[in-house]
Structure formats: structure tokens, C-alpha cells
């Protein structure tokens with residue numbers, strides 16, 4: 001706890017129990033305690049220091065990542081941490097590295113697509129780090145179009161092996177994290193060819209490097225793909241390139257849970273949907289939604305605390321300067337982001353529940369919710385990451401000039417975060433998947449088929465296509481039913497409009513192609529409806545703690561009315577609300593901001609982030625920003641010498657030359 005709390009006055013104005021809000025945010029009292037313990041464990045360990053990260057060269061940064069990963073593993077083993085604790089510890093170490101892909105994709109790919117026998121063989125090795133794995137799907141020529149991958153895995157019945165080969169330059173694996181320098185193994189996605197026939201993409205476990213000296217195995221060419229956006233940031237990750245020259249692996253290293261190749265080379269597909277091959281991506285997409293709320297809440301925490309500390313301009317009578325957080329413009333930019341952080345947190349929890357539920361159903365051979373899981377993970381991944389990336393940049397601007405300094409933590413957070421809009425599925429490509437499912441659902445309405453899950457509202461088509469909002473005062477917008485109906489009507493009408501336009505095209509495919517910009521917007525409207533709905537449902541639950549429910553209610557309304565205001569064109573164009581009702585929503589939004597203002601600092605305190613995890617002099621818990629900024633500046637390598645290197649070569653001769661010229665005048 002800080003000795004001098006420059007934000008004490010702010011904390012004193014909070015009208016709710018912050019400790020109970022921590023529980024609402026984390027999900028349970030247990031979750032708060034575990035997270036707290038792990039965060040402090042990391043913060044107090046000098047090996048996990050990260051304040052100098054942006055000043056390291058790529059090589060130093062990579063070595064630092066290896067050191068931190070090894071140290072984290074040592075602590076996990078020494079302290080006998082549970083899986084939950086270990087995951088949190090890695091999260092608080094907060095440095096992208098090969099372990100993310102090892103635990104996050106390699107292990108889940110084997111769990112999801114390997115037979116029991118294969119899991120039995122490979123998982124213990126992975127669990128003990130006797131092998132390190134990555135997920136090698138994307139190629140130089142194709143990422144989004146998975147069916148377009150070119151790497152081949154040709155079965156050779158003579159030796160009972162697959163021959164893995166990269167036939168072209170564009171078939172080189174390109175991007176997999178952990179591949180460049182660290183991984184010994186990969187799950188490689190390749191076209192399976194047997195008995196002369198191409199059966200499409202399948203996963204194979206392939207060893208890449210020697211377990212003795214880490215050198216590439218014969219036929220394997222691999223390395224790092226080079227520096228990436230920003231200093232520090234994602235450059236700690238060794239995203240890699242990989243080519244195979246007829247590399248042989250035993251037949252039983254094909255992941256055979258979904259389909260098999262027999263000893264004779266016969267291809268057998270189990271009676272399951274082929275999309276289960278994409279299961280690892282679905283799993284990671286749902287984790288990315290939870291991750292979005294973490295990244296967004298970090299940025300918002302920095303911007304809110306700093307905005308409470310920072311003062312600009314005085315009152316007209318020469319009184320004290322105004323905290324920038326008191327400016328209505330600052331509030332209207334910042335509070336929707338604060339509300340979005342909470343919204344993403346709760347929708348992330350719900351998505352995690354949905355994913356678990358679908359997984360259990362799949363194990364019981366019930367595939368009925370597969371489409372729902374795909375639409376929700378793809379759509380929520382796309383919307384939450386796009387919003388978060390933009391929001392981090394907005395938080396940088398909200399912090400003025402100081403936000404541009406590395407010591408604010410925001411440039412690095414942005415650089416680390418933006419690829420989330422691309423990896424695990426480009427956001428536009430994923431939203432078009434949602435749109436495809438929306439169009440399918442609309443086309444089935446006429447046949448009387450009742451949509452289910454998050455599409456169920458479309459079943460109310462008769463009503464939602466013609467309903468008119470009953471809102472007649474700003475307060476009416478506090479009614480969750482009014483919000484829900486407006487969002488449902490907007491999403492449905494946008495989808496139906498798209499479907500009608502597509503039906504006028506020469507073919508469904510051509511119509512979809514022509515209307516894809518509108519389809520994107522319809523998909524976003526549908527996903528925003530899900531986020532609003534899940535927030536409303538959360539607030540309807542019993543939530544203990546003085547004032548906690550009221551604050552969440554206010555944030556829920558901020559989120560919904562902000563989206564309504566931002567996308568007013570959609571709501572008006574589809575006739576769901578009138579311009580007057582739009583203006584009333586904006587009026588209500590202003591009142592809600594005033595309600596959030598005294599609680600803002602406490603609402604970000606409830607994220608319970610240590611100063612180490614935040615990594616920002618502007619976001620310090622104690623608000624003592626200026627001495628910290630001043631001190632940080634002196635740590636820059638440029639300040640190691642008073643006179644800079646290069647002075648004698650470049651500055652002195654220049655100055656002297658000018659002096660000489662002047663003296664000749």
C-alpha cells in the first residue's frame with residue numbers, strides 16, 4: 001500500500017464496496033485471493049522485472065524471455081502450484097513467449113484431436129517440458145484460407161510413415177509463435193494424401209529439433225521471421241518460418257481422433273463434423289475474449305488514475321486547476337471504455353461457460369451447438385479485440401503527451417495487443433463467418449425453424465420487424481427491456497435487410513460478396529446485442545456488496561447507450577428508434593457519466609492490478625506520477641553519459657564549422 005495516496009480523495013468518494021467489486025470482477029472470492037497471491041509473487045521477484053524491457057535489443061529481449069519462462073517454471077514446480085495458479089503466474093509475468101503457444105495451443109491441439117493413446121504418449125512429455133511445442137498452421141501464402149494450405153503429408157505404406165513436405169515457397173510455415181527458436185515439436189497442419197487422393201487438412205505431430213543439442217533435424221529448415229511492430233512488445237516471441245524437405249514421421253503421429261489412416265493406407269473418417277479440426281482455434285478464440293477485458297482494463301486503469309491526477313487550466317477566478325477527469329469530453333471518451341472493460345469481462349465469463357458446455361456435449365456426440373460456439377467465439381473475438389486495440393490507443397491520447405512515453409506502459413500494451421485483431425482469425429474474416437450463419441438463420445425463418453441460443457431473438461421476427469420503441473423520456477432508457485428490444489430490432493432488421501438484398505443478386509454467393517460490407521455491420525450489431533444481453537443478465541443476478549450492483553447497473557447502461565449513440569445511424573435507418581429517442585439516449589448517457597465520475601478510480605481499483613503488472617508510471621496506485629516520470633527519464637541509456645556518443649564525430653565538428661564561418665564574417 002502506498003505511503004502517500006494522491007488518489008485518496010478520489011477513493012473516498014466511491015459509493016460502493018471496492019472489495020466486493022473485486023469479487024464481482026474476478027468471479028469469486030477464491031479467484032481474488034489466488035490472483036492476488038500470484039500477482040504479488042511475480043511483482044516481488046527481481047527476475048520478473050520488466051521496466052527495462054523496451055530498452056533491450058531483440059536478442060537480449062528473447063534471452064530475457066527464456067530466462068523468465070525457465071524461472072516461472074522453477075517457481076511453479078518448487079511451490080507445487082495448481083494449474084489455475086500456474087496460469088495466473090504466467091499471466092502476471094506478462095511477457096509473450098513460447099510457453100503461451102506450448103500451453104495455449106500445442107497441448108490443447110493434442111487434447112482435442114489426439115486419440116487417448118496419443119494423449120497418453122505426448123501429454124506427459126509436454127506437461128513436464130521434456131518437449132516444447134507450437135501450433136504450425138499458417139503459411140506464407142495462406143492464413144485465413146485454411147483449406148488453401150499447401151504443405152503435404154503423403155502416406156508411404158511401404159514404411160508406414162507420412163512424408164511431410166513443403167512443395168513451394170508459399171507453403172513455408174510462417175508466423176507460428178515459439179517456432180522460430182524454442183520449440184522442439186509442432187502440431188503441423190498439412191494436406192493428407194493417401195492412395196493418391198488428397199483428403200484435405202489434418203494435424204500431425206512433427207519433431208523439429210534435436211532433444212540433445214536443439215539443432216534442426218534433417219530435412220527441417222527453420223528460423224525466426226524477424227522484428228515486429230513496436231519496441232519490446234511482441235518481439236519477445238519467436239514467430240517462425242519452417243520448411244520441410246521430405247521429412248518422415250511414423251503414421252501414429254497423425255492426430256487420429258477425428259479421422260485415421262490404416263496400416264494399409266485407407267482413409268477412415270469418424271462420424272463427426274469435419275469442423276472439429278478447427279477446435280483448437282475455437283478454444284483460443286474464447287480465451288482471447290477473456291484476454292481482451294484484461295488488456296482493456298489495464299489501459300483504462302492507467303488512463304482513469306492519471307486523469308484524476310493530471311490538472312489543466314484553472315477556474316475562472318484563478319482557483320485551483322481542474323482535474324482532467326472532470327472535463328465532460330474526457331468522461332465521454334473514457335467512461336464507455338471503462339464500461340466496455342466490465343462488459344467484456346462478463347461476456348468472456350459467459351463465453352467460457354458456453355465453451356465448456358459445448359465441449360461436454362461434443363464428448364457425448366451431441367454436435368447441435370457447434371455452430372453456436374463457432375459464431376459466438378468468432379464474433380466476440382473479432383469485436384472485443386478490435387474495440388480493445390482502438391481503446392488502448394484512445395487511452396494513450398487521453399493521457400496527453402506523457403501517454404506517448406514508454407514509461408506510461410501504453411505504447412507497449414498497444415504494440416503487444418494489436419495483432420490480436422489478426423491472429424487466431426482476421427477479424428473481418430471472422431465477422432463474415434458470423435454473417436454467413438446469420439443469413440442461414442434468416443433464410444430458415446420462413447420454414448418455421450426456431451432459432452436457438454444467441455440467435456433465438458430472431459424467432460420474434462414478426463414483432464421485431466415492426467415494433468416501435470416506447471421510450472419517451474431520458475429515464476426510460478434505464479429500462480433494460482427498452483434497451484434489449486432496440487438492440488434486438490436493430491440486429492434483426494440489419495440481417496433481414498442484408499438477406500433481402502442478397503436474394504436479389506444472381507446467386508447467393510455473388511450477393512454475399514457484393515453485400516459483404518453491410519454484412520460486417522449486421523454481424524457487429526448481432527455481437528453487440530450478445531454483449532449487452534449478457535451484461536443485463538449479469539446485473540439481474542444477485543450481487544453482494546454495498547452499492548456494487550448499482551455501479552454495475554450504471555456501467556451496463558453506459559455500455560448499451562454508448563453503443564446506441566455511436567451506431568445511431570443503424571438504429572435510425574432501421575426505424576427502431578426516432579431521432580428524438582436517440583437524443584434522449586444521449587441525454588441519459590451524460591447523466592450516467594456524472595454518476596460514474598465519483599466512482600471512477602475505485603472502479604479501476606477493483607481490477608486489483610499491482611503496479612508491476614500495470615507497468616505504468618501514470619497508472620501507479622498511489623498517483624504519485626511526477627517524481628516517477630522524472631526518475632524514469634534518467635534510466636534511459638541515452639542518459640548514461642552527459643555528453644552523447646557521437647558528439648565528437650558529428651556534433652562538435654558541426655558546431656565548430658559554424659563558429660568558424662561566423663568568426664570569418
Ligand SMILES: CC/C=C\C/C=C\C/C=C\C/C=C\CC/C=C/C(=O)SCCNC(=O)CCNC(=O)[C@H](O)C(C)(C)COP(=O)(O)OP(=O)(O)OC[C@H]1O[C@@H](n2cnc3c(N)ncnc32)[C@H](O)[C@@H]1OP(=O)(O)O
Nearest residue numbers: 100101104105143144146275278287288291374423424425
Ligand atoms: C495461445 C494462446 C493461449 C491462450 C490465449 C489467451 C490469451 C490470448 C493471448 C495471446 C495469444 C497468443 C498467441 C496467439 C497465437 C495465434 C495463433 C494463430 O493465429 S493460429 C492460426 C489461426 N488461424 C485462423 O484463425 C485461420 C482463420 N480461418 C478459419 O478459421 C477458417 O478457414 C474459416 C472459418 C475462415 C473458413 O473455413 P472453411 O473451411 O474455408 O470454411 P467455410 O467458410 O466454407 O465453412 C465451412 C463450414 O464450417 C463452419 N466452420 C468454420 N469454422 C468453424 C469452426 N471453427 N468451428 C465450427 N464450425 C466452423 C462454417 O460455419 C461452415 O458451416 P456450414 O457448412 O455453413 O454449416
Ligand SMILES: Cc1cc2nc3c(=O)[nH]c(=O)nc-3n(C[C@H](O)[C@H](O)[C@H](O)COP(=O)(O)OP(=O)(O)OC[C@H]3O[C@@H](n4cnc5c(N)ncnc54)[C@H](O)[C@@H]3O)c2cc1C
Nearest residue numbers: 135136137138142143144175176177419422423424425428
Ligand atoms: C503475432 C501473430 C502471431 C501468430 N501466431 C500464429 C501461430 O502461432 N500459429 C499459426 O499457425 N499462425 C499464427 N499467426 C498467423 C495468423 O493466424 C494469420 O496471420 C491470420 O489468421 C490472418 O491470416 P493472413 O495473415 O493470411 O491474412 P489475410 O487473409 O491474407 O488477410 C489480409 C487481408 O485480406 C482480408 N481478407 C482475407 N480473406 C478475406 C475474405 N474472404 N473476405 C474479405 N476480406 C478478406 C483480411 O480482412 C485482411 O484485411 C500469427 C499471426 C500474428 C500476427
